[in-house]
Each structure stands twice: as structure tokens, then as C-alpha cells.
Amino acid sequence: MRAAHTEAQVRDAEAALASTLADGALMQRAATGLAYAVLGLLGGAYGRRVVLLVGSGANGGDALHAGALLARRGVAVEAVLLSEAVHAEGLAALRAAGGRDRGWDGTGPRRLPDVVVDGIVGIGGRPGLKPDAAAALAAYAPEDDTGARPVQVVAVDVPSGVEVDTGRLPDGAHVRADLTVTFGTHKVAHLVDPASPACGAVHLVDIGLGPHLPPADVVALQADDVAALLPRPGRAAHKYTRGVVGVRAGSGRYPGAGLLAVAGAASGLAGMVRYVGDPTVLDRVREAHPEVVGVGRVQSWTVGSGGDNRAGAALRAALADEVPLVVDAEALRHLDAPVRAEDGSSVPAVLTPHAGELASLLGVERADVEADQLAYARRAAQRYDTVVLLKGPHSLVAHPDGRVRVNTTGPSWLATAGAGDVLAGLVGALLATGLDPFDAAAVGSWLHGAAATYASQGGPIVASDVADAVGEVVRSLLA
Numbered sequence: 001m002r003a004a005h006t007e008a009q010v011r012d013a014e015a016a017l018a019s020t021l022a023d024g025a026l027m028q029r030a031a032t033g034l035a036y037a038v039l040g041l042l043g044g045a046y047g048r049r050v051v052l053l054v055g056s057g058a059n060g061g062d063a064l065h066a067g068a069l070l071a072r073r074g075v076a077v078e079a080v081l082l083s084e085a086v087h088a089e090g091l092a093a094l095r096a097a098g099g100r101d102r103g104w105d106g107t108g109p110r111r112l113p114d115v116v117v118d119g120i121v122g123i124g125g126r127p128g129l130k131p132d133a134a135a136a137l138a139a140y141a142p143e144d145d146t147g148a149r150p151v152q153v154v155a156v157d158v159p160s161g162v163e164v165d166t167g168r169l170p171d172g173a174h175v176r177a178d179l180t181v182t183f184g185t186h187k188v189a190h191l192v193d194p195a196s197p198a199c200g201a202v203h204l205v206d207i208g209l210g211p212h213l214p215p216a217d218v219v220a221l222q223a224d225d226v227a228a229l230l231p232r233p234g235r236a237a238h239k240y241t242r243g244v245v246g247v248r249a250g251s252g253r254y255p256g257a258g259l260l261a262v263a264g265a266a267s268g269l270a271g272m273v274r275y276v277g278d279p280t281v282l283d284r285v286r287e288a289h290p291e292v293v294g295v296g297r298v299q300s301w302t303v304g305s306g307g308d309n310r311a312g313a314a315l316r317a318a319l320a321d322e323v324p325l326v327v328d329a330e331a332l333r334h335l336d337a338p339v340r341a342e343d344g345s346s347v348p349a350v351l352t353p354h355a356g357e358l359a360s361l362l363g364v365e366r367a368d369v370e371a372d373q374l375a376y377a378r379r380a381a382q383r384y385d386t387v388v389l390l391k392g393p394h395s396l397v398a399h400p401d402g403r404v405r406v407n408t409t410g411p412s413w414l415a416t417a418g419a420g421d422v423l424a425g426l427v428g429a430l431l432a433t434g435l436d437p438f439d440a441a442a443v444g445s446w447l448h449g450a451a452a453t454y455a456s457q458g459g460p461i462v463a464s465d466v467a468d469a470v471g472e473v474v475r476s477l478l479a
């Protein structure tokens with residue numbers, strides 16, 4: 001499990017740990033990890049040039065101490081001090097090791113360095129960069145019109161300027177890193193979009209914080225977590241004990257969505273798939289998936305993918321069964337908050353909106369959701385009193401109690417028509433096997449992304465490729 005903590009949680013844990021250690025020991029651990037990560041990126045020391053952008057706090061102190069270690073190894077290190085007052089011990093260490101420093105006077109370098117280290121601000125930073133910091137960054141790590149850079153940028157702890165606890169980006173400038181070296185635990189911004197791409201690759205340095213950290217509210221499941229949650233048929237299993245998933249999706253207008261939702265549901269995780277819906281879709285489903293059967297009892301429903309104006313009726317029919325369900329696409333438009341069966345009892349559900357659909361569920365603008373995904377996913381989970389899977393490059397699975405699982409699997413090629421239909425069917429199948437909605441949504445989105453990676457191999461894919469690859473991913477997890 002990759003855990004992401006908030007600034008306050010990190011500060012409490014650091015205080016508890018620091019009280020057991022000599023002064024400055026934690027910063028030394030952080031700076032050493034940072035220096036070795038930079039050395040790895042440089043691929044050597046002699047002849048390499050590193051510039052440190054240094055702000056007023058301990059984040060700048062990390063950069064200065066790492067710079068000292070790099071300078072002792074033979075790297076040419078120059079610190080650009082962006083504040084009158086920087087970490088005094090760090091600066092002394094850098095100077096003693098032969099590193100140079102200068103203030104920022106608006107003039108850029110004669111020759112660009114190999115790596116720029118962003119020690120402007122860490123978890124104590126306010127959003128955005130001050131004009132001096134933004135100008136120094138642009139001078140030492142210039143970008144062309146496409147955003148490409150000749151210089152690699154390593155962020156200390158977090159890319160300066162991003163919002164650490166929310167994953168939001170500021171209105172103004174922020175650092176865009178190739179590598180972020182963080183300490184003790186991940187921070188929310190490392191996992192949550194739109195901030196997470198600004199972190200580049202994230203490298204975690206263990207500074208001994210683990211025992212002092214509380215359970216994280218924001219986590220990302222890893223392969224072993226998913227393997228542990230995967231349903232496996234017992235020795236005495238038969239198709240009904242493994243779970244029956246029903247699909248009410250697709251329409252005369254969008255027959256393919258029905259087929260793809262069935263393909264996701266028919267990944268082999270549940271014991272049986274039923275399709276209930278448009279007769280023309282049913283014929284095509286039977287042709288493509290001869291194992292799929294018609295009306296009967298189910299342990300879960302997937303409703304709404306590629307639906308038409310009958311999606312409301314399909315949703316009501318599914319809710320009436322009072323089994324767990326996935327509510328997707330068109331069916332989302334017919335949901336009341338909180339999600340309840342007709343008799344008022346609560347029904348375990350997973351809503352699977354993309355940002356636009358989540359915006360409609362909450363009566364806000366799509367751009368607002370995209371800018372503040374964590375907050376809006378949590379708000380929807382609370383308002384609808386159910387698990388919400390907000391689909392995106394890093395999909396969020398939000399529980400009404402505030403916990404969130406971030407999905408980090410899947411290539412950009414997964415942004416393809418019908419991929420959401422496959423996901424809805426897959427999560428429905430996992431619900432049928434008995435996983436609770438939070439687990440089914442998180443495991444489903446992890447498998448969906450991993451299947452896309454497997455199918456893509458770095459190239460283009462279509463949605464049915466994703467469904468076809470789920471079995472292979474499950475096999476490798478179980479191996």
C-alpha cells in the first residue's frame with residue numbers, strides 16, 4: 001500500500017521522531033537520500049553541474065545539505081539563494097564542501113546545469129511561486145514551446161507551488177519536476193491529479209517516520225494489495241457461489257456499450273453473467289459471449305453504460321433487487337441522493353462518473369471538478385452516501401467516510417471509447433463475488449489499468465483489448 005499523508009500528519013510524526021534523535025539528524029537522512037537520487041540521475045559526479053534553488057525553509061536546508069554531499073563527490077554545485085535568510089547550517093556545509101552560492105539578481109547562467117534542484121518550498125509552502133523563484137526557475141530550467149527542457153528538475157519533497165494536501169495546482173506558476181524525492185511518506189499531491197503529473201517520478205526516502213504516522217486517508221493499492229483482495233474460487237465452488245453479475249447496459253443507439261460492459265463483467269472473476277436489456281443488443285451479446293445468460297437472480301448489477309431514455313427504469317429495476325450495484329453513465333442522471341432502495345433502505349453501490357458526470361451529480365462545473373478532484377469525489381461520496389469512482393488518469397475511489405484510494409495503473413492509451421463500459425462491468429463482477437463496494441471499485445480500477453498496460457505494451461488499444469487482458473493480469477497476480 002502506498003500511503004499519502006497530509007502536512008499536519010507529517011509534522012506531528014516528524015516532531016515525535018525528531019525528539020528521539022540528535023538535532024539535525026532527520027534533515028541529514030533526507031539530504032543524503034536526496035543526494036544519492038540526484039547522483040543516480042546524473043549518472044556520475046565529475047564534470048556534472050547542479051544548481052540548487054533555495055528558499056527560506058527546511059526544504060532549502062535539505063537542498064543545501066544534499067548539495068554539500070554532491071560537492072564532496074566532485075559535482076560542481078551552485079546555490080541560488082531566493083531569500084535573505086536561508087538554512088544557515090546547510091549553507092555553511094555547502095560552502096565548506098566547495099559549493100558556491102549567489103543571490104538572485106535576475107541574470108541567468110552562462111551555461112545550463114545538468115540538474116536543477118527545487119528547494120524553494122516543501123510542505124510549508126503556500127501555493128504558487130513568488131516572481132523571483134519563477135524567474136530563476138525559468139532561467140535555469142528553460143522550457144521550449146512544447147514544454148521540453150534541456151535540464152532535469154528534481155523537486156525536494158514536493159514540486160514547489162503545488163497544493164500539498166489537496167492535489168490542486170495554483171493559478172500561477174509551480175515547479176514541474178522530472179523526479180520528486182520525498183521523505184518519510186508520500187504526500188497527497190504525489191498521488192492526486194492535477195498535481196501528480198507535476199511530480200514526475202516519485203522516489204521515497206525512508207527517514208524512519210513509519211512508526212509515528214497514523215493510518216493514511218489517501219492510499220494507492222499496489223499489486224500485492226490487489227492480489228490479497230482478489231476473489232478466488234474455493235474447492236467446493238460452483239457458478240452460483242462465485243457470484244452472478246447482471247448487466248443492464250447498452251441500447252439500440254449504443255449497442256457496443258452493452259457488449260463492452262458484458263465483456264468487462266465476463267472477465268471470469270464472477271461465476272456467471274446475465275444480460276437484461278435491448279433484444280438487439282442481447283443477440284449480439286450472445287454471439288460474442290455464448291456463456292452469458294438472460295433474466296434471473298443476480299448478486300450484483302451494472303446499470304447504465306450506453307443507456308438511452310430507459311436507463312431510469314433500468315436503474316429502478318436494479319435498485320428494487322437490493323443487491324449491490326454499479327451505476328454508470330446514463331443511469332447516473334436518474335440517481336437521487338442519498339442512494340436508497342424504494343423502501344428507503346441503503347443499497348451498496350459504486351457510482352462511476354467521469355469529471356463531467358460528477359459535475360452534473362453535484363450541480364457544479366466540470367472544470368471545478370477537474371481542478372479539485374479529491375474534494376469533489378469526497379463530496380459526492382458523502383452526498384450520495386456511497387462509494388464514488390471518479391474516472392481519470394489517476395482515478396479516485398472515495399468512501400463516504402472520507403477515505404480515498406487513488407488508482408495509479410494504466411497508460412494514457414486507456415483514454416479510449418468504451419473503456420468506461422468495461423470498467424463498469426468489471427466492478428459489477430467484483431461486487432457479485434462479495435467484495436464490498438470500496439474494495440470492488442479499487443480492485444476493479446487497478447485491474448482495468450493494469451490490463452490496459454498489458455494490452456498496450458506502449459501502443460494503441462481499444463476497449464475490448466482491455467477486457468481481453470484482465471484474465472492475464474489476474475493470472476500474473478495469483479502466480
Ligand SMILES: NC(=O)C1=CN([C@@H]2O[C@H](COP(=O)(O)OP(=O)(O)OC[C@H]3O[C@@H](n4cnc5c(N)ncnc54)[C@H](O)[C@@H]3O)[C@@H](O)[C@H]2O)[C@@H](O)CC1
Nearest residue numbers: 014026027030056057058059121122123124125126128157
Ligand atoms: N520537519 C522535519 O523534521 C523535516 C523536514 N524536512 C524538510 O522540511 C520541509 C518543510 O520545511 P519548512 O517547514 O521549513 O517549510 P518549507 O521549507 O516548505 O518553507 C516554508 C518557508 O517558506 C516560506 N514560504 C511559504 N510559501 C512560500 C512561497 N510560495 N514562496 C516563497 N516562500 C514561501 C515561508 O515563509 C517559510 O519561511 C519539508 O518539506 C522537507 O523538505 C526534511 O528535512 C525532513 C525532516
Ligand SMILES: [K+]
Nearest residue numbers: 118121156158
Ligand atoms: K520543493
